[in-house]
Amino acid sequence: MIYLIFVKLVQIGKWLGQRIIKIKILKKKKKPDLFGGKMIVNLFALTGYGNNALEILLQKGIKIQCLYTRKEPNPYPYYELEQIDELAKRNCIDVQYIDKNCSWSIKNRADVNLIVSYHRLFKKEHLQSAHYNINIHPSLLPSYKGPTPTRWMLFNKEKECGITAHHMTEVVDEGDIIYQKAYALTSNTDAELRKFLAIKIEECVTYILKNFSKWNIIDSPYLESYYGPFDTKKGK
Template structure:
């Protein structure tokens, strides 16, 4: 089939690579300009460079809503558009233009975790598996009929970076498998159960600020979700920013006020956590490695020279 590809960052790059390695003909690529957004500089393999290396025409747009782009698309005469990690709304006159419509590749197990940063949100929320979905695009974001979907398990120590590497390898088989189904003439696919749908916003600094009223189990997942190269989860100690690089849920249960620097346990320093910490029924979060405001990384047991005081969400 004649394919136009809309995509960005490593997800789009992997999609384009799969298309170039397939029997399908990539006739045009549309991608975004480079961004300085913290999350968009991560996994930033260039779709434009890969297309150019293979002699595929490239159009760069923030939004796909101008007449010049529409004319280029009509001229390309695609059988299908394939999109992955396209960051802005694609209007109906574009996604309905190809003979077979538009296939979107999304890194979650739809209908859950539509929208942005699905792997990070899923890890924070303790999901047991994550995956990649190929679905037909319609007027509701990430809501169209599912053509193919594959899942991988979330391990107890997996970081968001681990999950990225697990799921990015699913892009090629899911994309090409879905295209093969469509090329074979299949036109009826699996409708999403919209009662199970959830939609998540882009992540920003506020989303990595530690709230000590969260349960320790959720905070431990937040720390893993914000693994390098993502920005680290952070808190404040004595008015200065302190990044938490690694942590575990404490073995013991600790009572008191959320955020209290309380007790040395093993290789960590336990911080009281949970909205109901006063009951003494909660585990704490044992910080094991931290980074100070001036960039020093050190074990938490070296940073906290004495117990007492509080970690806070604000200076």
């Protein structure tokens, strides 16, 4: 009788052990989508390209700790678009307005500082506020470094345009490239080209998130060039 009870207990123990193992395996296989929203991002962006980047971060459940931007006095001039600060506020994101000339700082550390067409330069103290500082630039770097690449590409009648993401340094539009994609340039106006590239930036942000910290460094085949602000009055 005692022997039968012992055997039964062993059988129950084995059955429970199998159940426990199965539960552990199931938990191990379950992977959160893009860190389950645990990644913390500071976004540095202006209305335009920044809207598309912000929308993707929201869609993927990424925690946006703060948006650093500037207060725009006028509507976005290239196509109809909500101001990025209003978009952020609607989604309960803290907004910090940074003037053009004042000294500025970053309030809180983040996993990633994501920069998408920002109006201020990053210095050493800014770069130290995150594990990664990724800049997204609307050209095929190192070609068309500078603040208004789309206007210059149209002015020079280029046949290609593109998006580049790179590790940011203190030097403007410098740093190891982790993403680059070229497209045929078929736009006739700056507004059309900006809108086209804004949509393509969504693909870039998605890539950055999915391959977080495992990005491969890319050797760009494009020649280096820099263009300053485009003078719309002179056409150059």
